[in-house]
Amino acid sequence: MSLDRAGVAGDPASPIHRLDPRAKIVGLAGVTLVAVSTPLRAWPAFVACALVLAAIAAIARIGIATIWTRLRAILPLVVFVAAFVPFARGGPAVEIGPLSLSEAGLATFALVTAKATIGALGAVLLGATTPFPEVLHGLERLRAPRLLTVIAGFMYRYVFVIADEARRMRSALAARAYRPRHLGQAAALGRLVTGLFLRSYERGERVYLAMVARGYAGAMPRLRALAFRPADTAFLAALALTLVPLRVLAA
Amino acid sequence: MSCAIDARGLRHRYPNGVAGLDGVDLQVAHGERVAVLGPNGAGKTTLMLHLNGLLTGEGELEVAGIRVGEGDVRELRAAVGLVFQDPDDQLFMPTVGDDVAFGPLNLGVPREAVHERVAAALAAVRMEHVRQRAPHQLSLGQRRRVSIATVLAMRPRLLVLDEPSANLDPRARRELLEVLDAIDRTMLVVTHDLPFAAQLCERAVVLSAGRIVADGPCAEILHDERLLAEHDLELPAGFDLAAAAPA
Numbered sequence: 001m002s003l004d005r006a007g008v009a010g011d012p013a014s015p016i017h018r019l020d021p022r023a024k025i026v027g028l029a030g031v032t033l034v035a036v037s038t039p040l041r042a043w044p045a046f047v048a049c050a051l052v053l054a055a056i057a058a059i060a061r062i063g064i065a066t067i068w069t070r071l072r073a074i075l076p077l078v079v080f081v082a083a084f085v086p087f088a089r090g091g092p093a094v095e096i097g098p099l100s101l102s103e104a105g106l107a108t109f110a111l112v113t114a115k116a117t118i119g120a121l122g123a124v125l126l127g128a129t130t131p132f133p134e135v136l137h138g139l140e141r142l143r144a145p146r147l148l149t150v151i152a153g154f155m156y157r158y159v160f161v162i163a164d165e166a167r168r169m170r171s172a173l174a175a176r177a178y179r180p181r182h183l184g185q186a187a188a189l190g191r192l193v194t195g196l197f198l199r200s201y202e203r204g205e206r207v208y209l210a211m212v213a214r215g216y217a218g219a220m221p222r223l224r225a226l227a228f229r230p231a232d233t234a235f236l237a238a239l240a241l242t243l244v245p246l247r248v249l250a251a
Numbered sequence: 252m253s254c255a256i257d258a259r260g261l262r263h264r265y266p267n268g269v270a271g272l273d274g275v276d277l278q279v280a281h282g283e284r285v286a287v288l289g290p291n292g293a294g295k296t297t298l299m300l301h302l303n304g305l306l307t308g309e310g311e312l313e314v315a316g317i318r319v320g321e322g323d324v325r326e327l328r329a330a331v332g333l334v335f336q337d338p339d340d341q342l343f344m345p346t347v348g349d350d351v352a353f354g355p356l357n358l359g360v361p362r363e364a365v366h367e368r369v370a371a372a373l374a375a376v377r378m379e380h381v382r383q384r385a386p387h388q389l390s391l392g393q394r395r396r397v398s399i400a401t402v403l404a405m406r407p408r409l410l411v412l413d414e415p416s417a418n419l420d421p422r423a424r425r426e427l428l429e430v431l432d433a434i435d436r437t438m439l440v441v442t443h444d445l446p447f448a449a450q451l452c453e454r455a456v457v458l459s460a461g462r463i464v465a466d467g468p469c470a471e472i473l474h475d476e477r478l479l480a481e482h483d484l485e486l487p488a489g490f491d492l493a494a495a496a497p498a
Contacts, residue, residue, distance in 0.1 A: 158339075214357060223352040
């Protein structure tokens with residue numbers, strides 16, 4: 001997956017983009033939670049979730065093409081697994097040509113696909129309306145484990161550096177006519193990965209020195225505080241008022 | 252009067268037995284700009300790491316009036332700003348602004364004042380416009396200047412730069428030189444870019460095999476072809492020393 005395709009999209013000045021990251025994390029996780037906890041017979045709740053997410057995307061002016069490119073990176077994995085269920089489940093079957101599909105299995109497939117799509121869509125919208133450092137800041141303030149947010153922060157900073165190094169090493173291999181055609185030639189790739197690991201490991205030590213040199217003592221300080229404003233409360237209230245009654249009625 | 256750096260008989264041996272420093276004596280006065288020249292493996296980086304207590308060895312070392320190895324490390328780290336060679340090691344926060352704020356926040360500077368310091372430090376390296384950007388979106392020359400801002404924001408009394416001109420194109424190198432020249436601070440510049448040293452520093456010391464083997468006005472040291480050759484140093488062909496002296 002290309003790293004360039006991540007990051008904020010749409011209109012950065014939209015009301016959704018300007019929301020506090022905590023509001024967006026809680027709100028979108030809430031939508032996902034409603035979807036995940038809904039049984040198939042209460043399908044209108046799925047429609048409601050999808051409509052809410054579509055409204056958020058529209059307000060943030062994120063195009064369908066952007067959403068589709070990003071969804072494509074997440075969804076196939078989930079749907080791929082779910083696609084086998086109709087063949088594996090027992091019980092009453094539906095015959096489609098030569099295929100015999102379990103009815104219960106088909107229902108599970110539809111359910112998993114709906115839930116996964118809504119969950120993934122929520123994540124895509126969060127990512128497209130909130131810079132990643134802000135997401136981490138929000139998670140930190142929501143008391144997510146500090147170690148995880150710090151690791152994610154470093155990963156975000158250095159994934160570009162490491163990807164660059166990998167690209168250079170691959171070009172160096174290609175420049176010397178390396179074109180692996182059978183398994184025996186894969187050894188060079190193994191060495192490339194080893195090299196990359198060692199470089200990253202050494203970099204880790206140097207980064208740590210640079211941090212200590214600037215007074216690091218175990219905590220990552222934040223310059224800006226997050227501000228939870230009336231708009232954020234309104235956003236969460238609107239989501240809750242739309243989805244909670246639907247979910248309760250549908251149950 | 253205390254010196255900015257006062258090292259006497261400084262020795263350091265790495266765990267594998269290699270001597271990084273083998274009795275370094277070095278005095279640097281306040282306001283001086285000193286180039287530390289020397290071949291690879293001479294101990295330049297080792298010396299630099301000693302200056303802010305990241306490595307400790309035998310002998311005496313006093314930096315900015317603070318005896319290294321005793322007392323408050325935080326005070327020492329506030330007084331000595333280290334700029335590492337690879338800006339990707341130095342810049343580890345998601346945005347430039349956060350990175351420049353990292354040092355002062357660790358020092359316990361109040362947030363209001365940190366905002367001011369970040370703005371002033373970025374202005375000093377002419378990088379105000381990249382405050383919200385991520386480090387990986389900047390060129391190497393820009394990242395190097397931002398690295399300098401990250402330590403300037405700590406208001407150090409001494410600035411120590413490791414190979415500041417490495418891998419820069421001529422234009423980025425000139426811009427960096429202008430930026431550094433405008434910074435009024437005691438400076439120790441570790442480099443083997445001799446023209447860069449000549450343009451920035453009045454004084455130079457040659458570090459070789461863990462010892463200071465020469466110490467004098469930069470122009471004089473760089474004129475001494477035999478000395479340079481003995482320690483694997485070389486001016487680029489056709490470089491005019493007389494035209495390069497700092498103003």
